[in-house]
Amino acid sequence: MKQSRESVHTLVVARLRESKLLYTQGRRQLVDLLLDFARPVSVAEMLKRKSRLTQSSLYRNLTDLEAEGVVRRVAGNDSVVRYELDEELIGHHHHLVCVKCGYVDDFVVSDATERAIDAALTQAARKSKFTAKGHRLDVLGLCVRCTTAR
Amino acid sequence: MKQSRESVHTLVVARLRESKLLYTQGRRQLVDLLLDFARPVSVAEMLKRKSRLTQSSLYRNLTDLEAEGVVRRVAGNDSVVRYELDEELIGHHHHLVCVKCGYVDDFVVSDATERAIDAALTQAARKSKFTAKGHRLDVLGLCVRCTTAR
DNA sequence: CTCCGTGCAAACTTTTTGCAACGGG
């Protein structure tokens, strides 16, 4: 479910406390940064906009926060790693992935569609002896800029 | 639609001819390799099993063949890049992605489900001014080995 | 005060590129 900025921080504090991780200035600003972008962002983009954390600390924090389920990796179509806040913080959603420039944005589908997808996938996973944890449903295509720019 | 090994090569030849790319021994063996694996494989895996092409040529060929629509990149949950043959060669399908070890395997869903997904996604893309080219529906979970190995 | 977190620089890993030799048509 989607949360307000305040409650996101509160939830993050709670999760970090469980693993005796500190909610430092750097980590708080990283969460704020992801809230501001409101779409999956690459490490390069974060570094460009941030001063608070150095590159190495940023990588370390992304790794740590991912392990705590605060942030998660988003699969694009290129080899650029992007991150977003966990779905429990910003709500379940899907991605529009530009195959030309790599830009990724969010979108949601109806509950009915979600249920149909879930049913189909759970069954498919069972056949393959996979333990399904969730799914990923993305649209691949061209973003507005790449569509326009021929 | 799924093709026989022979017709895959024939189709590849046709595609390469259009762009004056040669179907060299190395490229042919690369296609054979992907057919053999029958699942998305990483560059490292290809290098381990192949002698025909050096690392740099392998990268160059993957890039070139991707541009020709012969191979395509598969998004895992880690930062490892994996490749598979284009869907016109091996048929439309989806992926089971192990979030623990990165292993990726294929699966298919019913036509009815496919149609429902397509309809929902096309509509969503339109709202965001995205030009939808296709979709990606994957199951994230644990593969058999990782499920067993606790 | 005690640790965890951070900055800095170096080490690694992965991917890309320049150039001369090679091979396909």
Added chain:
DNA sequence: CCCGTTGCAAAAAGTTTGCACGGAG
């Protein structure tokens, strides 16, 4: 033969790590 392709080695890009200092509780 001609031009795209390959190998080798070096360079570039992206990510991780060791260590000493700084900051949170």
